[in-house]
Amino acid sequence: MRLVLAAGATRTAEIEGISAAGATRELMAHTPAIDAEIVAYGRPITGEHVPVSPTGCPTPAVLTRAVREAVGFDLTVVDAGLDAETGAPTVGVDARPGRDVRDPIAVPDADEILATAREFGRALPDDELLIGETIPGGTTTALGVLRALGEDVGVSSSLAENPTDLKRRVVADALAESGVEAGDLAGDPIEAVRRVGDPVLATVAGLAIGAAAAGTSVTLAGGTQLLAAAALVRHSGITLPLSLATTAFVDEDPNVDLDAAAGAFDLDLTVTDPEFERSNHVAMDRYVAGEAKEGVGAGGALALAAEAETPMRAVRGRIEAVYDRLDVGADASASGGSGPEDSGGADGGA
């Protein structure tokens, strides 16, 4: 079992109020790079900054790493347009950070990225793949792609209060600037990503298409961004089996009708509840309050743990251990009060 983690950036995350994935623009740019390091090594290695929300909710990379330590799985990080260097080993797909979704063209090389990722997905020798993402601002571009494709699916947020009005305004502007009306790009997934998507969506869709075509069992590991990726696959005319594994936090989100979406995109759905309400550890209580919810493949990782019959109690214990190793408290006090700081990798950081 391998998790392929697509890590990248979109300038959309820099829109005021749309993403809280970092105390500063500079820190936010590092979130996907650090998420990758946490899953790869168990802690950040190119710096001390740990992505946490203003209230101390840690990046879901902590959940994914905890399951990796408990159950064991291979990891391949794909540089799907990272804005910062990462100490995690990466495979390239010639992606650069995406532009602001309101630019007429958000991902100029969407076609090439998708094709390169498809070939890589096809080449991977694994029987089963999880595919996850980390990109601040990613739920907004996911919403843009869903609208362009004409899919009426809501998107989640890493914030307890989803800034849905702002996202809708941004997406309306994005469609207008791109000269696209909702549904115009049904059946044209590459153009949808090029106009109003992000490079991670192109990468995830390409990986899924290539791997599924090679007979690999593909599980999209995440929330509404992965639903957008599934929509891209389906709008490519591909009917091969696809699964989606996410957390109970996404399932409980009133902004998303997960079952309807899974039905619409013919996804075999797995929802895993890590029962964080049984803990009052700081690493978990903000999830219970509705923050973060997903990201960095966490839902897929939790499904793996359940499948391996690892008790959720053991997973929670491991999450505490990973979190404590990160020394978030020291980091939070160092940057305390300087501004919002969020999980970023969490289902879009927006």
Add this chain to the structure above:
Amino acid sequence: MRLVLAAGATRTAEIEGISAAGATRELMAHTPAIDAEIVAYGRPITGEHVPVSPTGCPTPAVLTRAVREAVGFDLTVVDAGLDAETGAPTVGVDARPGRDVRDPIAVPDADEILATAREFGRALPDDELLIGETIPGGTTTALGVLRALGEDVGVSSSLAENPTDLKRRVVADALAESGVEAGDLAGDPIEAVRRVGDPVLATVAGLAIGAAAAGTSVTLAGGTQLLAAAALVRHSGITLPLSLATTAFVDEDPNVDLDAAAGAFDLDLTVTDPEFERSNHVAMDRYVAGEAKEGVGAGGALALAAEAETPMRAVRGRIEAVYDRLDVGADASASGGSGPEDSGGADGGA
């Protein structure tokens, strides 16, 4: 436990007769990239070419992968100047392929590569590291560095008949073209790499220095190229503990006095014998005949297997399984008779 594999290139490998690491120059350039894929995924993924010698001796990447499947360890591939794209995830140290060792300057940015690798080695969170290499032509540059440092240590070869005369002539030319006499660069390891080394030696030395300084237990996993890296560390004035783990094939090589070298560089030496004479499988019998010997961290991986009390019989069984999966026969017949083709990753491919 993590294997850090430094994979790179030197134009030295293109000297006629010095390296047989590929049927053609183009294939040779791919050997380290494919070695990395074999250890990462269990088989090449960017093409079908499997590095084997003219007699069918497979790359030692097969041994390393077999132990990885049997025992399990993390892998980080460092792009230490690769000449071809690899599908294995890599960390960069801003290295480019090294020039011909007979150029006045073989590795112009040796200083920066070593510094970047040192910081990466320092940042890795592991308690124990194996550090290995794959670079065709690497034993010749290793000999160059050892001579420049004034160390009288012989070097091994992936060929049963070591072309020692040719190597000595090339190194004599290299020193002359660089304006260096044997021993001139004692105590100046960076200048030794810059004049007559390769980017993998700079990377391995940097990784070892950084990791050892951070308190990590460092094992140099390989043969005489790793001895040259150890010499670079010692000529930096660093007296921290270092181990070297290699195969019985290097230990039995009359060109190398391994015990003397380990003593000279204060290395805790482990030699592991995979008892290939107990097999008559094509994946192993050329090793018994004196080919390949080492490379791609194989000696360190075998030591891990021994430490985990995995019987060598089980390791050999797994080597057969990995080899059979590679479908080398199909590849060999496709390229058969077209010229020499060698393990490359094998202790220098030269």
